[in-house]
Amino acid sequence: MKTGFDASKYIEEQSKYILERVNDKNSERLYLEFGGKLVHDKHAMRVLPGFDENAKIKLLQKMKEKAEIIICIFAGDITTSKTRQDFGITYDLEVLRLIDTFRKYDLAINSVVITRYEDQPAVNMFINKLNRRGIKTYRHLFTKGYPTDVDTIVSDEGYGANPYIEVTKPLVVVTGPGGGSGKLATCLSQLYHDYRRGMKVRYAKFETFPIWNLPLKHPVNVAYEAATADLKDVNMIDSFHLEAYGQKAVNYNRDLEVFPVVKRIIEKITGEEADYKSPTDMGVNRVGFSITDDDAVRRASEQELIRRYLIAQCDYKKGKIDEDSLLRSKLLMDDLNVKVEDRAVVKPARDYAEHKRSEDKRYENVVVMAIELPDGSIVTGRSSRRMVAAAAAVLNAIKKLCGLSDDIYLLSPMVLETIQRLKTDILQNEKSSLNLEEILSSLTISAATNPSAQIAVEKLLMLKGCKAHCTAILSDRDEQTLRDLGLDVTSDPEYLTNNLYFN
Known part of the structure; x- marks a missing residue:
C-alpha cells in the first residue's frame, strides 16, 4: 500500500505538544x-x-x-x-x-x-x-x-x-x-x-x-464514524x-x-x-499535520469503510449488534459511493465459489477464500475434506510467493492423515477437515524433511498486511490465526451449515 x-x-x-501542556507553570499535574x-x-x-x-x-x-x-x-x-x-x-x-x-x-x-x-x-x-x-x-x-x-x-x-x-x-x-x-x-x-x-x-x-483539521466528510473522518457505529457517534463541526x-x-x-x-x-x-x-x-x-499523501489516505479510508461494513454484517448475523448499527455502516459507505466489490478480494472469492457450485453439485457447500498478495495478484483456496478454505488459500499464497507450481506438495499426506485420525477417532470431532492452525503445524513438521516446505514457512511473514475475504463466516480459531499472521480478513455473513454449536 x-x-x-x-x-x-x-x-x-x-x-513536544503534550510536554508543553505538562510543563505549564500554572499547573502541577496534567490528566491526559x-x-x-x-x-x-x-x-x-x-x-x-x-x-x-x-x-x-x-x-x-x-x-x-x-x-x-x-x-x-x-x-x-x-x-x-x-x-x-x-x-x-x-x-x-x-x-x-x-x-x-x-x-x-x-x-x-x-x-x-x-x-x-x-x-x-x-x-x-x-x-x-x-x-x-x-x-x-x-x-x-x-x-x-x-x-x-x-x-x-x-x-x-x-x-x-x-x-x-x-x-x-x-x-x-x-x-x-x-x-x-x-x-x-x-x-x-x-x-x-x-x-x-x-x-x-x-x-x-x-x-x-x-481528525479536527480535516474536512467533516473526509474519508478518514467518515471511517471513524463507521468504526464507532455501535456507539452512535456522529462527526460534527465544533460550533464552540x-x-x-x-x-x-x-x-x-x-x-x-x-x-x-x-x-x-x-x-x-x-x-x-x-x-x-x-x-x-x-x-x-x-x-x-503528519499526513503526506492525502489521496493515499483517502483510498485507504474507503477500504476501511468496506471492511467495517462486512464486519458489521457478520456481527449482525451473530447477534452482536442491532440493525441500526448495520444500516449506519451501509449509509456511511453509500455516502462516499463505495461498494463492497471495491475491496479487491471480494469478487474473486465469490466468483470462484459460484463457479465450483455450478460446475458440480458436490460443491454446493464449498467455501472459498481469496488473498491479495503484496504485488496485487489474487490467489484463492477452497474448502475440501482435507482442509478449510483459509488453510488452502494460505498454502496457495505462500506457494506463489515461493514461485512453486501448484502441483508441488508442501505437506506430507501421512502427516495430514495422522492428524485427521486424531481429530475424528480420538478427539471425537464431528469434522475431519483441518483448520488453518493445524495445517500450519503440519507445514512446520514437513519442513524438517521437505526443503520446499521450509522456504514456504519463511514466506508466511509476507502475508502481514495482505487483505483476504471468505465466502462464509470463519470459525473463531481460523479468524484468530489469520489475525496472528497479520492478514486483514473479512467474510460474507453466511454460515457454512445450519448447526448452532458444531458450526
Missing part, C-alpha cells in the same frame, strides 16, 4: 485522557498508511520519567463480555494485555479503575484477579447528579464519593480498552480531589479521530470552536454534547473560568 503518513514526524511533534487505542492502533494504521500502530505508546515512552498510567474499564463491559474486534478478546482480557504491554515499554501502571461499579460476580472476580496479581484497583460508582446537577456532581456526594487514586507524577495518562470506559469521569474525579488537597491540576484529551475563533474544526457528538457540562464542572472545581473555549481546545492531537 502506498504510504501517506510520516510516523517519525508525528511522534516528534506530538510528544487517551481516547481510542493507546497500543496496537490497527484502525489508525489502516486508514493512515505509514502510521506506526504503537506510535502513541512510543511517544509516552519518551516521557516515561514523568508519566504513569491509569486504566479504566466500565463494569457493564465486563458482565456483557464486550469484545475488542481487532484481537477478538474481551475487554477484561484487553486490560490484562494492556498492562503487560505497558510493562514491556517500561511505563508505570498506577492502577485499574472499575467505573460505574456494580456488585456482580464477574466484576468482583476480575477485581480479585487483579488484586491477587499485585495490581491496585479502585471502584468508582455512577456519579450522583450527572450530567445536569453540577452542584451535586462537584461535592462529597458526587466525585467526593469516589476514592482518590494516589498519583505522584506530573503526567497521568488515563486510558481504557474502548469507548465508554469512564475515562473522562475518572479524570474529573481526580481534579476534584486534587483541588481539595490544594493542588492546581489540568485536564486534556488525546483523541486521534476524528467556530464561534470562539472563526475556525472550522471537526469533533464528534458526544464531546460536543458534554462540553458545556465539562466546562461548568471544571469551573466549579477550580473556582476560575475554564481555559478551554471548545472541545477542540481540550485536545492535543497533531496527527493531521
Whole structure:
C-alpha cells in the first residue's frame, strides 16, 4: 500500500505538544485522557498508511520519567463480555494485555479503575484477579447528579464519593480498552480531589479521530464514524470552536454534547473560568499535520469503510449488534459511493465459489477464500475434506510467493492423515477437515524433511498486511490465526451449515 503518513514526524511533534501542556507553570499535574487505542492502533494504521500502530505508546515512552498510567474499564463491559474486534478478546482480557504491554515499554501502571461499579460476580472476580496479581484497583460508582446537577456532581456526594487514586507524577495518562470506559469521569474525579488537597491540576484529551483539521466528510473522518457505529457517534463541526475563533474544526457528538457540562464542572472545581473555549481546545492531537499523501489516505479510508461494513454484517448475523448499527455502516459507505466489490478480494472469492457450485453439485457447500498478495495478484483456496478454505488459500499464497507450481506438495499426506485420525477417532470431532492452525503445524513438521516446505514457512511473514475475504463466516480459531499472521480478513455473513454449536 502506498504510504501517506510520516510516523517519525508525528511522534516528534506530538510528544513536544503534550510536554508543553505538562510543563505549564500554572499547573502541577496534567490528566491526559487517551481516547481510542493507546497500543496496537490497527484502525489508525489502516486508514493512515505509514502510521506506526504503537506510535502513541512510543511517544509516552519518551516521557516515561514523568508519566504513569491509569486504566479504566466500565463494569457493564465486563458482565456483557464486550469484545475488542481487532484481537477478538474481551475487554477484561484487553486490560490484562494492556498492562503487560505497558510493562514491556517500561511505563508505570498506577492502577485499574472499575467505573460505574456494580456488585456482580464477574466484576468482583476480575477485581480479585487483579488484586491477587499485585495490581491496585479502585471502584468508582455512577456519579450522583450527572450530567445536569453540577452542584451535586462537584461535592462529597458526587466525585467526593469516589476514592482518590494516589498519583505522584506530573503526567497521568488515563486510558481504557474502548469507548465508554469512564475515562473522562475518572479524570474529573481526580481534579476534584486534587483541588481539595490544594493542588492546581489540568485536564486534556488525546483523541486521534476524528481528525479536527480535516474536512467533516473526509474519508478518514467518515471511517471513524463507521468504526464507532455501535456507539452512535456522529462527526460534527465544533460550533464552540467556530464561534470562539472563526475556525472550522471537526469533533464528534458526544464531546460536543458534554462540553458545556465539562466546562461548568471544571469551573466549579477550580473556582476560575475554564481555559478551554471548545472541545477542540481540550485536545492535543497533531496527527493531521503528519499526513503526506492525502489521496493515499483517502483510498485507504474507503477500504476501511468496506471492511467495517462486512464486519458489521457478520456481527449482525451473530447477534452482536442491532440493525441500526448495520444500516449506519451501509449509509456511511453509500455516502462516499463505495461498494463492497471495491475491496479487491471480494469478487474473486465469490466468483470462484459460484463457479465450483455450478460446475458440480458436490460443491454446493464449498467455501472459498481469496488473498491479495503484496504485488496485487489474487490467489484463492477452497474448502475440501482435507482442509478449510483459509488453510488452502494460505498454502496457495505462500506457494506463489515461493514461485512453486501448484502441483508441488508442501505437506506430507501421512502427516495430514495422522492428524485427521486424531481429530475424528480420538478427539471425537464431528469434522475431519483441518483448520488453518493445524495445517500450519503440519507445514512446520514437513519442513524438517521437505526443503520446499521450509522456504514456504519463511514466506508466511509476507502475508502481514495482505487483505483476504471468505465466502462464509470463519470459525473463531481460523479468524484468530489469520489475525496472528497479520492478514486483514473479512467474510460474507453466511454460515457454512445450519448447526448452532458444531458450526
